[in-house]
Amino acid sequence: MRTTVGIIGAGPAGLLLARLLHNAGIDSVVLESRDRAYVERRQRAGILEQGTVDVLREAGAGERMDREGLRHDGIELRFARRRHRVDFPALTGGRSVMVYAQTEVCKDLIALQLKEGGPLLFETEALAVEGADTERPRVRFRREGVEDVLECDYVVGCDGYWGVARSAVPDGRTFERTYPFGWLGILADVAPSHDELVYARHDRGFALLSMRSPSVSRLYLQVPADTDAGSWSDERIWDELERRFETDDDWSLRRGPITQKSVTPMRSYVHEPMRHGRLFLAGDAAHIVPPTGAKGLNLAVGDVVTLARALTHRTATGSDDLLDAYSATCLRRVWQAERFSYDMTTLLHTAPGATPFEDRLQLARLDRITSSRAAETDLAEAYTGFPIG
Numbered sequence: 001m002r003t004t005v006g007i008i009g010a011g012p013a014g015l016l017l018a019r020l021l022h023n024a025g026i027d028s029v030v031l032e033s034r035d036r037a038y039v040e041r042r043q044r045a046g047i048l049e050q051g052t053v054d055v056l057r058e059a060g061a062g063e064r065m066d067r068e069g070l071r072h073d074g075i076e077l078r079f080a081r082r083r084h085r086v087d088f089p090a091l092t093g094g095r096s097v098m099v100y101a102q103t104e105v106c107k108d109l110i111a112l113q114l115k116e117g118g119p120l121l122f123e124t125e126a127l128a129v130e131g132a133d134t135e136r137p138r139v140r141f142r143r144e145g146v147e148d149v150l151e152c153d154y155v156v157g158c159d160g161y162w163g164v165a166r167s168a169v170p171d172g173r174t175f176e177r178t179y180p181f182g183w184l185g186i187l188a189d190v191a192p193s194h195d196e197l198v199y200a201r202h203d204r205g206f207a208l209l210s211m212r213s214p215s216v217s218r219l220y221l222q223v224p225a226d227t228d229a230g231s232w233s234d235e236r237i238w239d240e241l242e243r244r245f246e247t248d249d250d251w252s253l254r255r256g257p258i259t260q261k262s263v264t265p266m267r268s269y270v271h272e273p274m275r276h277g278r279l280f281l282a283g284d285a286a287h288i289v290p291p292t293g294a295k296g297l298n299l300a301v302g303d304v305v306t307l308a309r310a311l312t313h314r315t316a317t318g319s320d321d322l323l324d325a326y327s328a329t330c331l332r333r334v335w336q337a338e339r340f341s342y343d344m345t346t347l348l349h350t351a352p353g354a355t356p357f358e359d360r361l362q363l364a365r366l367d368r369i370t371s372s373r374a375a376e377t378d379l380a381e382a383y384t385g386f387p388i389g
Contacts, residue, residue, distance in 0.1 A: 003029040003118065005311065006139045006152035008126045008165050010039055012102055013283035013300035014158035015109035015120075019059050020308035022117045026315060029118055029150055031141055033125045033159075036110065043187075043260070044102040046212060047197075047294035049385030050095040052301045061108045069100035070211070075383065077366060078200040081248045084370040085196070091373070091380035099197075101212055102297055129155050129168040133277035153278065156307065158300070160284040161269070169276040179266035179290060179345065180352050181205070183220040184229055186237060190256025192217045193245075199292075199348055200244050201362060206292075206349045207244035209253075217256070220264075222349050229261040237261075266290040266345065268338055273327040280307055280326060287334045292348065293341035294383070302388045303330050309389065333386050340382040 005021055007014045010032035021028045032039060048056070048069070056062040073096045077084045088096050113120045124143040131137045132155065139150040157165020166172075191214060198209035205222035212218050221240055223232075238255045245253055269288040274281045283300030306329050310322035322329075347365055351358065369375045 001029065001148060002151040003027050004153045005029075006137075006150045006155045007031070007158060008129075008139060008156070008163060009158035009160065009283075009285075010034075010106075010110070010120060010122070011042075011158060011160070011283065011300070012105050012109065012297055013304050014156070015106060015113060016055070016059065016061075016301060017156060017158065017282065017304035017308060018113055018117055018120070019061060019109055020304065021311065022113075023059060024308065024312040024315070026311055027118050030113065030120045031124045031126050031139065031150065032120070032122050034122065036122045039122070040107050040110065041103060042106070043262075045291070045294065045297035046099055046101045046210060046218065047298075048098040048100055048105075049294075049298040050097065051385045051388050052298050053098045055301055055305055055388070056105070056108075061105075061112055064104070064108055065098065065100045068104070068213075069098045070214070072097050072099055072196050074196050076194065076196055076198045077370060078198055078245060078247065079202070079366045080363060081246055082370075083247055083249070083251075086369075086376055086380055086383075088380050088384050091377045092384050095380075095384040097294070097384055099211060105297075126159060126164050128164055129157070129279055132168055132279035135278070137278045154311065155279045156304075157279065157281045157285045158283050158304070161288060163285055165279065165281055166271060166285045168279055169271070169273070169281065172276075173272045175268075175270045175272070177268040177342075179268075179349075180225055181222050181349060182225045182227060182266055183208075183264040183291065184223045184227060184232060184237070185218065185220045185260075185262050185264055186258050187212065187260040188217045188219065188256045188258045189215065190217050190254050191215055193252070193254045198245065199344075201348045201366060202244040202246075203350065203359070204240070204244055207241055209241075209245065217254070223263065224352075225265060227263050229263045232261065234258045264291060268342060270331070270334060270338060272331060274303070274330055275327045282307060286330070287338070289338055289341040290345045292344040293337065295337040295341050298385060299334060299337050302333050302386075306330055306389050329389060333388070336382070336386050
């Protein structure tokens with residue numbers, strides 16, 4: 001089997017890249033180890049930056065998102081029983097975000113790929129990337145128990161931290177931070193208790209009120225990193241959420257049946273460079289952010305938009321200039337997102353063993369954001385998205 005661009009991984013990064021390349025007249029093959037049903041139900045991110053929304057629309061993948069997604073023009077910061085709304089359009093010249101789950105993005109892109117695009121091979125395990133430093137890289141894979149080879153001009157690893165692509169980049173440098181807490185996340189069949197996301201800083205720990213739809217709530221609690229989600233009863237979860245979201249007004253938390261519980265670890269990770277020869281890394285294969293800043297999926301989109309532009313430029317002009325700049329171009333955006341995600345995490349979470357001095361510094365930082373238009377604008381600009389490319 002032969003193609004121009006071999007893509008490992010059918011998450012949002014790999015699927016969007018295939019779509020962008022198809023629209024540019026560049027052929028590709030996508031290899032995905034899981035079956036279609038697994039990819040379409042894999043729960044991940046739910047916040048799309050303005051730039052991501054624009055890209056999906058331009059790619060022809062925005063129709064259902066515009067119909068079913070929830071546009072949000074702000075978030076609420078909650079601390080010391082106080083509430084403060086950050087108005088995104090007023091601070092950013094009109095930008096907003098969209099609540100639309102990664103599972104839905106993948107469903108839309110899969111449907112388009114199967115209808116219009118190149119081969120999308122589910123239940124196909126990539127075994128190794130070979131010859132990345134040659135003009136004919138290849139991906140060894142196994143499908144239905146039989147090993148085969150995908151010959152490519154370029155290989156793109158969108159297969160995550162544990163995938164084969166990252167391990168095929170020799171002599172890379174990694175930067176990493178592991179946090180001593182995680183998020184206990186729940187899905188609940190109850191209408192959200194607020195019409196926008198609520199980020200709560202509390203002495204007992206961080207909490208986040210989010211949603212998947214007008215009838216399904218997504219909520220999170222900061223917990224120790226080694227927490228077993230099954231050790232928390234439904235009643236205990238709702239009681240703790242209620243404490244951490246407490247305010248001095250008459251706001252109340254709606255409760256309902258919890259349909260899913262899980263614990264998400266908190267990590268920051270960057271791999272440099274994001275390229276070796278004709279192998280390119282994108283998304284979680286190259287970087288991971290804690291979910292506090294809602295940046296993971298959006299960073300992956302930035303990567304593949306940058307790469308698609310570079311490959312289109314190479315096809316049109318024969319120049320490798322943009323391909324050669326890929327890693328440096330992406331990493332500038334990646335590190336800004338890492339910085340913002342770290343700032344949001346340390347601003348809102350209670351660190352084990354934190355001193356009263358550190359607690360007061362958090363409150364002072366929140367006071368600064370909620371009393372200074374410049375500080376609030378910095379948060380709004382970062383949250384709604386850094387420029388792509």
